[in-house]
Amino acid sequence: EPEVTQTPSHQVTQMGQEVILRCVPISNHLYFYWYRQILGQKVEFLVSFYNNEISEKSEIFDDQFSVERPDGSNFTLKIRSTKLEDSAMYFCASSYYQDRDSEQYFGPGTRLTVT
Amino acid sequence: AQRVTQPEKLLSVFKGAPVELKCNYSYSGSPELFWYVQYSRQRLQLLLRHISRESIKGFTADLNKGETSFHLKKPFAQEEDSAMYYCALNTDKLIFGTGTRLQVFP
Numbered sequence: 001e002p003e004v005t006q007t008p009s010h011q012v013t014q015m016g017q018e019v020i021l022r023c024v025p026i027s028n029h030l031y032f033y034w035y036r037q038i039l040g041q042k043v044e045f046l047v048s049f050y051n052n053e054i055s056e057k058s059e060i061f062d063d064q065f066s067v068e069r070p071d072g073s074n075f076t077l078k079i080r081s082t083k084l085e086d087s088a089m090y091f092c093a094s095s096y097y098q099d100r101d102s103e104q105y106f107g108p109g110t111r112l113t114v115t
Numbered sequence: 116a117q118r119v120t121q122p123e124k125l126l127s128v129f130k131g132a133p134v135e136l137k138c139n140y141s142y143s144g145s146p147e148l149f150w151y152v153q154y155s156r157q158r159l160q161l162l163l164r165h166i167s168r169e170s171i172k173g174f175t176a177d178l179n180k181g182e183t184s185f186h187l188k189k190p191f192a193q194e195e196d197s198a199m200y201y202c203a204l205n206t207d208k209l210i211f212g213t214g215t216r217l218q219v220f221p
Binding site: 003004033035041042043044045048055056058091093098100101102103104106107108109 | 149157167208209210212214
């Protein structure tokens with residue numbers, strides 16, 4: 001069964017550095033998402049992406065964040081200048097539809113640690 | 116405001132006991148609600164959605180619009196049900212509750 005994959009599984013970076021988190025969504029899916037979960041807190045929506053454009057973003061998704069689909073398979077989240085509070089699990093998800101009853105398929109997550 | 120509340124961080128039961136994981140939501144429109152589960156060292160996966168009214172792994176959840184609830188129930192818990200359970204509201208993005216850890220003891 002096809003799965004969403006994410007690399008790396010764990011990324012350690014220093015404050016102020018740029019990081020790129022990578023995701024390969026399920027191949028025939030059209031809608032892509034990033035969520036994050038700070039330790040001990042809820043999973044929070046960051047951004048959704050469709051047709052090479054951001055569909056919606058949360059207030060967390062400020063100017064230091066960007067997303068890109070550089071080719072037909074990868075979907076990336078870039079954090080330009082990391083802060084300590086960016087430490088979290090970052091989950092990528094994809095779906096074929098964006099109907100409100102559609103399932104989103106999640107990747108295993110990337111644990112980002114900012115020191 | 117769009118919000119999902121799961122009041123219990125941890126629910127511990129013995130095998131064979133009934134379980135009910137509570138979920139309440141706040142949403143002005145007609146809600147689409149899901150339960151996602153995360154087993155140890157595995158990814159978040161969909162357990163069930165209210166629109167399909169199905170029973171998955173013995174779990175059911177009924178949408179109660181009057182009480183704005185979508186509680187997850189299973190009559191007889193199994194050890195393999197131990198996991199984190201997240202209630203989520205879909206508004207073209209998922210709004211999650213804080214999750215409930217279910218521990219089922221032998």
